[in-house]
Amino acid sequence: MRKVILTIAALGITFAGIAQEKYVTSANVALNQGHFEEAKEEIDKAMKNPEMQEKPKALLAKASIYIALKTTEKYKTSDIYREGAQAAIKLAETKPEYEKETVDILLLSCLGLYYNDGMIAYSNKDDANRYNAAADLLKNVLKIQQLNGGKRLEKFEKMPKLDSAIAKTKMYLAFCSYFTGKYAEAIPMLIAAKDNPITKSTYVYEDLIDAYEKTKELDKELAVIQEARAAFPQDQSLRNDELNYYIIAGKQEELVKKLEVESAKDPGNAELVFSMAIVYSGLANPKTGEKPANKAELMKKAEDAFVKAISLSPDNGEYNYNLSGFYNNQAKDINDQMNAITGTSAAETKKYDALKPQRDGFFEKALPYAEKAYSVLDPKSGSFKGGEKNAYLGTLQVLIQIYSIQNKMDKVGVLRPKLNAIK
16 A cells, blocks of 8 residues: 555656646746746746756746846836846856857846946945945856856957956955955955956055055055056045055155155156145144154245145145145144133233234135135036045135134135035
């Protein structure tokens, strides 16, 4: 009796398998007729059987149907294609030669869809988890590209769009690791990105420099800074990275000598002169520790260098902003001293009155340079390059402070909405 039961059970499994095969067939018929919803219903029935989930014909049907659904109005904004993509990937991994040309087209389509969704996720500033979300999607781009040791889609790799998408995928994965604090993971990917002509950019260099700073690899940081400066000599952000490196490393004197030598060779180079101004100002006003004994001398050198840089490049908004900030900071220091005088004695009143013209004098010096910076940078709002956005933000802050002290509230009313819009 037991043998009879086993035989019937075995026959039952066979019939079930045949039934599932019919669902695959009917799914393909519906797909070919453009009845995608019906095709989905049929393939979903087939895939309920675990055995069918391993069969090439069923995997191909599911991949084809779920990817086709993405083209319909109902599913065009959905992620339904991802189920089809995983079926195509599984088929490529387990039966690499099965309907290869058809599967390759499906894989290529999925690669593009994952890439687009990854870019959308990366750009979604409202999502606090956007870097992890983007990375999860973009990893599928590389998973597809690296099938069969990277040879699966090699016949398509000469396509400029595919070549660019793969390079950018790797770059944005590097950014995702960097912005989530995974510096050790990000560094080799950032190195690859800066070595690839497609993705070589100031942004990649800046992140790599900062990653080395975060991991305290100062020798490597300096090497990359030097390489970046040679590749993009006019970029202010990279110039600031170089200045910051020397300052953080306590090598300001070394930097001064370097800049003085370079400036002597090229006295008309406004960028070099401006860099010297920044360094002199930094030496005169260290963030920690005591002020240097020769602060007045360093401040004079900084001022002269700022003025010279602007004479060489009068319409540079960043140069004008920095000189306005140089004067404005001195005015603020005096203003703080004035605010610290809380008494009303004759001596305190005399001290207050003596400080006021000094403060106002620095504000008056700062104002024309801030107004010049504003006239240069305001028309560029929305299309800033390099450090222009930060310069514009600082310029608005300087102007609002000065206009407020001068009681020019009509001008403050014009500028404050612009400041708030940036924040």
